[in-house]
Amino acid sequence: MSYNTFGREFRVTTWGESHGPALGATVDGTPPGIPLDEAFIQQFLDRRRPGTSKHTTQRREADAVRILSGTFEGRSTGTPIQLMIENTDQRSKDYGEIAQAFRPGHADITYHQKYGLRDYRGGGRSSARETAARVAAGGVAQAVLAQLLPDLRITGYMVQMGVKHLDRARFNAADINENPFFLPDSVAAAEWGDYLDAIRRDQNSVGAVIEVLIEGCPPGLGAPVYAKLDTDLAAAMMSINAVKGVEIGEGMAAATLTGVDNADEIRMGPNGPEYLSNHAGGILGGISTGQDITVRFSVKPTSSITTPRRSITQKGQEIDLITKGRHDPCVGIRAVPVAEAMAACVILDHLLMDRAQTGGVRGHIG
Numbered sequence: 001m002s003y004n005t006f007g008r009e010f011r012v013t014t015w016g017e018s019h020g021p022a023l024g025a026t027v028d029g030t031p032p033g034i035p036l037d038e039a040f041i042q043q044f045l046d047r048r049r050p051g052t053s054k055h056t057t058q059r060r061e062a063d064a065v066r067i068l069s070g071t072f073e074g075r076s077t078g079t080p081i082q083l084m085i086e087n088t089d090q091r092s093k094d095y096g097e098i099a100q101a102f103r104p105g106h107a108d109i110t111y112h113q114k115y116g117l118r119d120y121r122g123g124g125r126s127s128a129r130e131t132a133a134r135v136a137a138g139g140v141a142q143a144v145l146a147q148l149l150p151d152l153r154i155t156g157y158m159v160q161m162g163v164k165h166l167d168r169a170r171f172n173a174a175d176i177n178e179n180p181f182f183l184p185d186s187v188a189a190a191e192w193g194d195y196l197d198a199i200r201r202d203q204n205s206v207g208a209v210i211e212v213l214i215e216g217c218p219p220g221l222g223a224p225v226y227a228k229l230d231t232d233l234a235a236a237m238m239s240i241n242a243v244k245g246v247e248i249g250e251g252m253a254a255a256t257l258t259g260v261d262n263a264d265e266i267r268m269g270p271n272g273p274e275y276l277s278n279h280a281g282g283i284l285g286g287i288s289t290g291q292d293i294t295v296r297f298s299v300k301p302t303s304s305i306t307t308p309r310r311s312i313t314q315k316g317q318e319i320d321l322i323t324k325g326r327h328d329p330c331v332g333i334r335a336v337p338v339a340e341a342m343a344a345c346v347i348l349d350h351l352l353m354d355r356a357q358t359g360g361v362r363g364h365i366g
Helices: 038-048 093-096 108-116 127-146 173-178 185-203 229-238 253-258 336-356
Strands: 009-014 022-028 065-069 081-085 153-161 210-215 243-248 266-269 272-275 293-299 308-313 319-323
Touching: 009 127, 022 127, 038 065, 038 336, 065 210, 081 127, 127 336, 153 173, 153 185, 153 336, 173 185, 173 293, 210 336, 229 293, 229 336, 243 253, 293 336
Parallel strands: none
Antiparallel strands: 009 022, 022 081, 065 081, 153 210, 210 293, 243 293, 266 272, 308 319
């Protein structure tokens, strides 16, 4: 098994490499009759596209998606949807010097240890370029969710870059798409830009923390014990390149709370149960509560930097390695639309699973 597929009812298989002719995704499980065309999917890819600011890799890719199957006259047919994105700006010669060497912090060495060979041109499947296929698939998921859960909203944004933290008192969702960092604070964006410029001039990189807010998710999605909604959301985020940690709700901070502080008390409202807090992040026992779902994850600094790093070659020789090429000084920036896409795929997958098992029936309260 090569494990290039995720999801149960809404299944996505990604394919292709960073410097191959194309990459893409095969999406299976889309209900028929969903309005879907390339322009709808393209809006999500444009947010992830490289070269859109000086703060991301300067690789120039249009990331133009093509739908090769699964739609007819602008609607899904219920058959597999094949999505393709051509690579047009590869510079494989940049990677010639690492053909026989391993970049520290990169998957080069583990790919070689596992498979005995690797595509060293940009990292092959381990490249962040692979996430373009996920975003395209996420666009399909968003199209379905727009029909089945029209009140659902999935919003990703950056809350930390290196030592810079979001001041939540100044949180403004309207600012998220008005700066290159998906930062909900336009005032701080300029300061963060100066900070990242200094990092880049120092031939270095920096990590980030991304938060995803899922609003309008109905209660009842998720299944104990091995298909918990938070389990699958965490796995989806952890599968994104360079992610090293995931939290739901209070996450690690829950360890500092007492039971009195942490338990989300409940009262009866006019439309059903109302929670007085949301430390659980919208999920209890692996099942959505109907509250906002909050997911956070950390992204490590980009491993490919031009500062010399100690490493070894495939023959075991010790070397000092400089990684050439065009790389993100903070790969966490473009992880935001990827996270939104993965969240959309998971929520849709669980919605379809729930409909198959319960038909949408819910226990009555009040």
